[in-house]
Amino acid sequence: MIKSTVVKAFQVMLVMMIVTPLWAQGNGLENTFFESGKIKVVMGVAVIIFIGIAIYLFRLDKKISKLEKEIHDEKN
Amino acid sequence: MLGYVLVATFSVPLVPGGLSINIDALHRGKQTVIFTGYNTHFQDDAQHLQCFVGVGDQYMAVENILIQDNQHVQFEVNWPDTLPSSAIAFYVNNTIDGSVYVSTALSNKEIAIISNATLENTTKPNVLNDEHTVWGFPFQPILFETIRNLMLHVPMWFTMFFLMGIGFVASIKAMRGNVNSDLVAVASVKVGLLFCILGLITGSLWARFTWLTWWTKDPQLNGALVVFIVYAAYLLLRNSIDDEIKRARISAVFNIFAFVLMIVLLMVMPRIADNSLHPGKSGNPAFSKYDLDSSLRSVFYPAVIGWILLGYWIYTLQLKFEKLNDKINRR
Numbered sequence: 001m002i003k004s005t006v007v008k009a010f011q012v013m014l015v016m017m018i019v020t021p022l023w024a025q026g027n028g029l030e031n032t033f034f035e036s037g038k039i040k041v042v043m044g045v046a047v048i049i050f051i052g053i054a055i056y057l058f059r060l061d062k063k064i065s066k067l068e069k070e071i072h073d074e075k076n
Numbered sequence: 077m078l079g080y081v082l083v084a085t086f087s088v089p090l091v092p093g094g095l096s097i098n099i100d101a102l103h104r105g106k107q108t109v110i111f112t113g114y115n116t117h118f119q120d121d122a123q124h125l126q127c128f129v130g131v132g133d134q135y136m137a138v139e140n141i142l143i144q145d146n147q148h149v150q151f152e153v154n155w156p157d158t159l160p161s162s163a164i165a166f167y168v169n170n171t172i173d174g175s176v177y178v179s180t181a182l183s184n185k186e187i188a189i190i191s192n193a194t195l196e197n198t199t200k201p202n203v204l205n206d207e208h209t210v211w212g213f214p215f216q217p218i219l220f221e222t223i224r225n226l227m228l229h230v231p232m233w234f235t236m237f238f239l240m241g242i243g244f245v246a247s248i249k250a251m252r253g254n255v256n257s258d259l260v261a262v263a264s265v266k267v268g269l270l271f272c273i274l275g276l277i278t279g280s281l282w283a284r285f286t287w288l289t290w291w292t293k294d295p296q297l298n299g300a301l302v303v304f305i306v307y308a309a310y311l312l313l314r315n316s317i318d319d320e321i322k323r324a325r326i327s328a329v330f331n332i333f334a335f336v337l338m339i340v341l342l343m344v345m346p347r348i349a350d351n352s353l354h355p356g357k358s359g360n361p362a363f364s365k366y367d368l369d370s371s372l373r374s375v376f377y378p379a380v381i382g383w384i385l386l387g388y389w390i391y392t393l394q395l396k397f398e399k400l401n402d403k404i405n406r407r
Contacts (some may be wrong), residue, residue, distance in 0.1 A: 034285060037114055037221035039088065042284045045228050045278040048083075052274045052388070060393055067400040074407075 077382040084375045085227040091208050092116040093215030097166055102155060103186040109138075110150045111168055113176055114215065119146045121170040124204055127151045128169075130177070132161025134195040158193040174208035179217070182296035211369055219284055220306075225282050227375055230384035232275035233300075233342070239268035239385045239391055240307075244335040250328035258324035259402055262314060263330055263395040265307055271387060272304050295349040299341035304336045 098110040111127070124141050129136040139153040149168055165179035213223050243264040249257035279297070280290050291297060314327035346354060375378060 037095075038219075039283050041222045041223040041282060042086075042224045042228070045225050045279050046085075048277050048281065049232070050230055051273050052270065052277070053386075057393070058109065058272050060390075060397060064393065064397045064400065067397065067404060071400065072403060 077299060077378050078386060081227055081379040081382050089211040090115055090213040090221060091210050091215050092176050094176040094178035097178050098399050102187050104155055104183050104186040107153050107155060108150060109153055109166060111166055113147050113168060116176060117146055117172040118143050118149050121172045124170045125204055126203060127168050128201050129153055130165040130167060131159050131195060132163055134160055135200055136195050144277040148292055155187055158188045158190045160191060160193045162189050168180060169203045171205045172209055172395045175203060175206050214369055221281060222286060226372060227379040229278045229282055231380045232240060232271045234380045235266045235383045235387035236271040236275060239264045239387055240335055240338060243331055247328035247331040250324045253321045253324055255272050255320050255324050260395060263398045265310060267387060267391045269392050276300055287313050295348040296354045303338045306337055310334055319387060
């Protein structure tokens with residue numbers, strides 16, 4: 001399970017390493033982050049944190065439910 | 077508590093400040109400058125508005141001041157043939173905003189810089205009010221609104237330290253082969269790694285728009301990456317040992333080393349190294365009066381506590397999972 005998580009993390013990093021230089025070519029989307037006092041950077045940071053914690057909690061909840069079900073089934 | 081923190085993080089306004097000027101080069105003689113302020117009140121307090129230019133530690137008056145709106149004021153600077161310094165700052169002052177300024181690099185090919193040149197005023201012009209009268213987060217050049225990230229990015233690392241601390245204490249107990257403590261350690265490290273990843277990604281995004289790069293060879297950044305890799309290695313190592321007593325002991329030793337390494341890499345090294353971009357590093361005290369004023373503190377301290385509590389709650393869930401997992405594996 002952890003192995004697959006680490007593999008996934010490396011896959012995401014690999015994709016990011018390829019995508020970010022392309023994205024960083026000073027296109028219109030990126031320039032908007034400099035507007036209005038760079039407030040979009042703060043929004044981006046908040047969104048990353050919320051999505052990160054939400055995904056983690058969601059997966060953890062699913063895993064716990066699965067194990068609880070297994071234990072429950074074994075008892076019966 | 078996090079609710080208060082998040083509302084305050086996004087609702088407290090920034091105090092007035094100077095955002096930019098419309099010129100990037102100096103020209104001899106008269107030059108028209110448009111000064112752009114941020115959250116300023118140029119129009120609202122037009123009768124007290126003063127503009128002047130600071131050159132080194134001397135000052136110059138400006139002419140033909142024309143207020144366009146609350147954020148924009150236009151004026152004309154009559155540059156002399158020689159200036160005492162190339163450090164030039166444009167000031168706008170009124171009683172609400174205090175003195176706001178823009179100090180930026182200007183290319184100069186026409187005006188000679190002679191250190192003993194004198195300007196008309198050697199002292200700062202008399203102003204009614206040098207400090208702003210508006211409450212809010214401090215306005216810092218380059219950072220602007222991203223100072224709010226102090227409540228989001230920085231507590232990620234505090235939470236990681238807290239969780240890794242739990243793991244460290246648990247690992248000391250687990251060294252004697254205590255399997256339960258081993259579960260505590262692995263749960264806290266997993267959640268700590270979540271906060272480490274969030275801290276790395278948010279820091280990278282913040283860096284892109286303030287330091288203008290996704291990644292830089294700041295000792296704090298590379299140290300954080302090494303810490304991430306070391307703790308990921310801990311999880312891999314722990315997972316590769318089948319015997320549970322052995323697993324508890326070996327991974328506990330690794331975790332204790334990882335914690336010490338984290339303290340050295342993140343708390344000690346950036347302070348010793350002289351090329352850290354992080355505030356409070358490179359020999360500076362971490363939270364000087366200048367860096368963290370009362371408006372930031374009133375949100376930052378609850379933010380740290382709130383995020384740590386959230387991290388602890390996620391850790392209890394993770395621990396529940398680890399215990400259930402262990403229970404099933406034992407059968």
